[in-house]
Amino acid sequence: MKELPAIADLSFGLLRGSIKAQDVVADIRDNIEKREVNINAYINHYIDQAETQARRADESGYPEDETADLKGIPVAVKDNICVKGWPCTCASNILNGFIPPYEATAVKRLREKGVILLGKTNLDEFAMGASNETSAYGPVRNPLDPGRVPGGSSGGSAAAVAYGGAVAALGSDTGGSIRQPASFCGLVGLRPSYGRVSRWGLVAFSSSLDQIGPITKTVEDAALLYSIIAGPDENDSTTCPQPPDEIRLTGRIPEGIKVGMITECFEEIKDSRIAEAVRSPFIKAGIDIQEISIPLVRLSVAGYYLLVVSEASSNLARYDGIRYGKRISKLGLTETYFATRSQGFGDEVTRRILLGTFGLSAGYIDAYYNTALSYRAELAKQFKKAFDEVDFLLTPTTPTVAFKLGEKIQDPLDMYLSDIFTASSALAALPSISIPAPDKVDGLPVGIQLIAPRWKDSELLEFAHAVEKI
Amino acid sequence: MPSKKYEVIIGIEVHAQLATLSKMFCRCAVEADAPPNTKVCPVCLGLPGILPQTNKAAVELGIRAAQALGCKVKPESRWARKHYFSPDLPKGYQITQYEYPLATGGELELPGLGKKVRIRRLHLEEDAGKLTHTSRETLVDFNRCGIPLAEIVSEPDVRSPEEADAYLKELRQILRTVKASDAEMERGRFRCEPNISVRPLGQKELGVRSEIKNLNSFKAVREGIERAVADQIKWLEEGKEIVQTTYLWDEHKRELKPMRQKETAADYRYFPEPDLPPLILDIEWVDKIEKQLPELPAKKRSRLLEEGLTEQDIRILSAEPDWESYYLELLEKGMSVKEASTWLLNETRGILSARGEQITQFKVPVAQMASLITLLRGGKLSRPAAKELLAAMADSGKDAEVLIKEMDLGTVSDEGTLEETAKKVIAENPDVCEKYRKGKTNVIGFLLGQCMKELRGKADPESVRKFLKRFLD
Numbered sequence: 001m002k003e004l005p006a007i008a009d010l011s012f013g014l015l016r017g018s019i020k021a022q023d024v025v026a027d028i029r030d031n032i033e034k035r036e037v038n039i040n041a042y043i044n045h046y047i048d049q050a051e052t053q054a055r056r057a058d059e060s061g062y063p064e065d066e067t068a069d070l071k072g073i074p075v076a077v078k079d080n081i082c083v084k085g086w087p088c089t090c091a092s093n094i095l096n097g098f099i100p101p102y103e104a105t106a107v108k109r110l111r112e113k114g115v116i117l118l119g120k121t122n123l124d125e126f127a128m129g130a131s132n133e134t135s136a137y138g139p140v141r142n143p144l145d146p147g148r149v150p151g152g153s154s155g156g157s158a159a160a161v162a163y164g165g166a167v168a169a170l171g172s173d174t175g176g177s178i179r180q181p182a183s184f185c186g187l188v189g190l191r192p193s194y195g196r197v198s199r200w201g202l203v204a205f206s207s208s209l210d211q212i213g214p215i216t217k218t219v220e221d222a223a224l225l226y227s228i229i230a231g232p233d234e235n236d237s238t239t240c241p242q243p244p245d246e247i248r249l250t251g252r253i254p255e256g257i258k259v260g261m262i263t264e265c266f267e268e269i270k271d272s273r274i275a276e277a278v279r280s281p282f283i284k285a286g287i288d289i290q291e292i293s294i295p296l297v298r299l300s301v302a303g304y305y306l307l308v309v310s311e312a313s314s315n316l317a318r319y320d321g322i323r324y325g326k327r328i329s330k331l332g333l334t335e336t337y338f339a340t341r342s343q344g345f346g347d348e349v350t351r352r353i354l355l356g357t358f359g360l361s362a363g364y365i366d367a368y369y370n371t372a373l374s375y376r377a378e379l380a381k382q383f384k385k386a387f388d389e390v391d392f393l394l395t396p397t398t399p400t401v402a403f404k405l406g407e408k409i410q411d412p413l414d415m416y417l418s419d420i421f422t423a424s425s426a427l428a429a430l431p432s433i434s435i436p437a438p439d440k441v442d443g444l445p446v447g448i449q450l451i452a453p454r455w456k457d458s459e460l461l462e463f464a465h466a467v468e469k470i
Numbered sequence: 471m472p473s474k475k476y477e478v479i480i481g482i483e484v485h486a487q488l489a490t491l492s493k494m495f496c497r498c499a500v501e502a503d504a505p506p507n508t509k510v511c512p513v514c515l516g517l518p519g520i521l522p523q524t525n526k527a528a529v530e531l532g533i534r535a536a537q538a539l540g541c542k543v544k545p546e547s548r549w550a551r552k553h554y555f556s557p558d559l560p561k562g563y564q565i566t567q568y569e570y571p572l573a574t575g576g577e578l579e580l581p582g583l584g585k586k587v588r589i590r591r592l593h594l595e596e597d598a599g600k601l602t603h604t605s606r607e608t609l610v611d612f613n614r615c616g617i618p619l620a621e622i623v624s625e626p627d628v629r630s631p632e633e634a635d636a637y638l639k640e641l642r643q644i645l646r647t648v649k650a651s652d653a654e655m656e657r658g659r660f661r662c663e664p665n666i667s668v669r670p671l672g673q674k675e676l677g678v679r680s681e682i683k684n685l686n687s688f689k690a691v692r693e694g695i696e697r698a699v700a701d702q703i704k705w706l707e708e709g710k711e712i713v714q715t716t717y718l719w720d721e722h723k724r725e726l727k728p729m730r731q732k733e734t735a736a737d738y739r740y741f742p743e744p745d746l747p748p749l750i751l752d753i754e755w756v757d758k759i760e761k762q763l764p765e766l767p768a769k770k771r772s773r774l775l776e777e778g779l780t781e782q783d784i785r786i787l788s789a790e791p792d793w794e795s796y797y798l799e800l801l802e803k804g805m806s807v808k809e810a811s812t813w814l815l816n817e818t819r820g821i822l823s824a825r826g827e828q829i830t831q832f833k834v835p836v837a838q839m840a841s842l843i844t845l846l847r848g849g850k851l852s853r854p855a856a857k858e859l860l861a862a863m864a865d866s867g868k869d870a871e872v873l874i875k876e877m878d879l880g881t882v883s884d885e886g887t888l889e890e891t892a893k894k895v896i897a898e899n900p901d902v903c904e905k906y907r908k909g910k911t912n913v914i915g916f917l918l919g920q921c922m923k924e925l926r927g928k929a930d931p932e933s934v935r936k937f938l939k940r941f942l943d
Contacts, residue, residue: 080519081519088519090518100517102519200519200520200521203518203519204518204519206744207745208744234523235521235523237521237523237745238747311741311744314562314739317553317561317562318560319518320555320562322610323515323517323560333557357739360739360740360741369741
């Protein structure tokens with residue numbers, strides 16, 4: 001495999017003329033040709049178009065101005081984020097043939113800065129999964145160990161970056177879908193504060209939780225992509241109207257910083273080597289780490305799933321085969337609906353639609369959806385209180401390292417528990433990042449998750465950057 | 471169908487299309503009648519990955535309508551999703567307001583009935599598309615999809631089909647007055663769904679409700695309600711159990727077709743719309759909108775009553791904006807309330823209805839009508855002649871002055887002729903004159919009539935009366 005540079009190094013090389021975008025894209029083509037058949041990270045790639053774009057970028061040169069911040073940088077996009085004119089499948093049969101006539105705001109912003117788009121990466125169907133095994137386009141394998149999963153749902157994005165199929169990628173995170181695959185593939189994954197990055201053009205799974213974010217090799221790269229895609233968007237009424245703070249990456253651990261290890265998470269870890277791998281850089285750097293209890297975190301998987309299945313049942317109601325995508329025509333309307341939706345959706349999506357429909361039904365909504373809503377509000381309060389004590393919160397990103405293909409797919413509950421450390425900060429709308437721990441476990445990467453107060457995305461990136469350097 | 475044994479309880483839901491230029495949550499033009507599926511975009515088509523953005527103009531019209539109905543506009547309201555599957559509902563849910571509506575607690579006065587109907591709430595939502603069924607297939611047009619609606623829900627204060635009719639007409643008038651909606655029922659921009667229950671007089675508990683949809687005219691509303699009431703009374707008399715049912719009104723057969731019963735009632739699975747933050751209103755903005763409201767129908771009616779119009783005149787004017795604007799222009803030209811109402815609401819209305827025409831087809835401009843009235847007022851035209859003239863003007867569209875000459879309608883004002891005529895009539899009717907002189911002065915009317923006949927109506931009766939009196943006394 002041909003090693004690809006990080007965005008920051010590539011940008012610098014392009015500017016100095018020591019690297020050509022064409023050469024990088026050629027390396028990506030090589031890597032894709034060698035690994036894609038086994039890894040299956042892309043649903044569709046457009047490497048020919050990317051080569052043309054790279055050549056044009058090299059020919060027109062790399063001016064030192066803001067319009068070319070990311071000129072010539074090859075990036076992949078998760079296939080639930082719309083790119084105008086490219087099929088958007090969400091890894092589901094029900095969207096067969098659907099080509100969006102619009103572009104996601106995040107993608108548009110990257111393109112405006114000169115990014116070269118490589119293609120659309122594989123994911124769990126409609127981003128529902130933690131192993132990338134629910135894709136209608138087949139599972140993605142972990143490039144670090146092809147017998148294992150890359151994590152999900154942004155498994156394709158993480159795998160592509162991990163094997164050199166892209167310099168960086170966009171993913172989406174609802175309850176851990178950026179952070180968990182980043183952790184399994186030894187990469188950096190940032191889930192921004194809810195409302196930081198526009199969801200316009202991101203196919204909704206659970207609207208009150210979905211956020212787009214970067215999966216990259218380094219924190220610096222994550223910061224580079226984040227600073228372009230973040231910010232208010234009039235097309236998404238849930239974006240924060242204030243622009244994000246500037247990011248200053250110094251690599252220094254600020255004086256007197258306090259980090260809280262969430263007791264309830266560390267208690268859950270069966271393999272003490274994981275907890276050790278997460279703690280060790282902090283101990284090494286002499287950072288003040290203390291245990292802090294956020295009792296409601298224990299219920300986060302239950303609370304999270306009640307909310308997401310409810311919202312998913314609503315968001316996925318539109319896939320009826322009437323206007324776009326796959327239609328299984330039957331004699332009557334109801335029969336057509338049944339056939340289209342039964343055949344178009346895979347098992348996991350069907351399960352969640354059924355659960356969510358039930359959870360919102362008259363007579364049950366108070367027990368399920370509304371209870372989860374009040375839980376969410378209480379959880380956010382407990383987080384807020386914790387941040388009175390500490391600057392950042394720390395957990396492992398996942399309770400285990402990358403597990404084997406097929407290991408959990410038959411047991412949905414076990415699979416749902418993969419989100420145990422990532423769901424709670426998503427529920428509380430907090431920015432969270434996963435960075436690889438210096439130590440591995442059984443030769444596989446371990447993810448360190450850092451969580452910051454809402455809207456403190458820039459500080460989170462600055463701190464994560466410093467921790468990464470330890 | 472007044473019944474002495476039963477009481478009829480009616481609540482009414484109205485969906486009024488708000489008169490915005492663009493849709494509720496996207497920038498598509500509001501043109502439901504444009505060629506099918508030409509006024510659509512990814513937002514109103516509910517394509518994947520697309521988000522709604524609230525149209526402030528629609529919120530403003532909703533606020534205006536709410537204020538005109540005396541509702542309290544809430545500083546914070548919220549959006550919700552209402553789910554059901556239908557090919558004309560592209561997202562599989564409608565964005566509406568549920569637990570937290572835009573406004574609550576208003577009332578509406580039924581004109582001429584001395585009664586008020588309370589308004590429970592007014593909320594905003596988006597319209598669905600339109601299905602056209604052919605013998606072979608069903609076609610869907612999304613032009614209407616996403617057009618802003620105000621749903622206005624009354625309390626169950628309506629007691630008869632007549633009151634329902636009055637409520638709807640007054641509501642329509644209010645919405646038009648504040649320009650929140652053109653409320654054209656025939657074009658589906660003002661859709662009403664009454665729910666009706668009947669209970670024995672004196673019973674506290676409400677009866678079981680029948681709801682009616684697809685009522686596309688005031689006539690249909692009256693007939694539909696009458697049908698539902700008659701059915702329910704019949705079932706009560708027969709001791710049958712009534713099941714809560716939603717009916718569709720069949721315009722052709724003029725009957726109620728059951729659509730669904732309570733057991734199969736839709737579960738809409740309402741929940742908060744996560745794509746839109748709560749609708750938080752700037753109080754100053756809301757106050758400013760209220761200050762800019764025009765004079766509302768009820769207030770205008772009481773003013774016109776004070777100014778001397780009859781209730782019937784007011785009813786005509788308030789129901790028909792084209793008549794009203796003609797009328798108001800006449801007042802502006804200095805005509806009195808009485809003159810305007812006589813010549814417009816009596817005479818013109820008579821002429822037009824005989825011809826089967828609308829006021830918009832009336833060939834007489836306001837200025838010409840005003841000069842006719844002025845001529846009459848100045849004694850230059852007799853009343854019968856004025857009527858004849860108006861008919862001719864409505865016929866030809868010619869100016870009053872021109873027709874007066876052509877038709878020789880001007881009054882005889884030559885004193886000699888009037889004097890001679892008076893003398894002649896007195897001479898021809900000695901008996902009548904005798905009566906007059908003995909004190910029965912009202913017989914002068916007969917003599918006056920005779921004079922006018924002689925003069926072929928072309929005289930000012932008051933001048934003639936003057937001569938008669940001079941010779942008789």
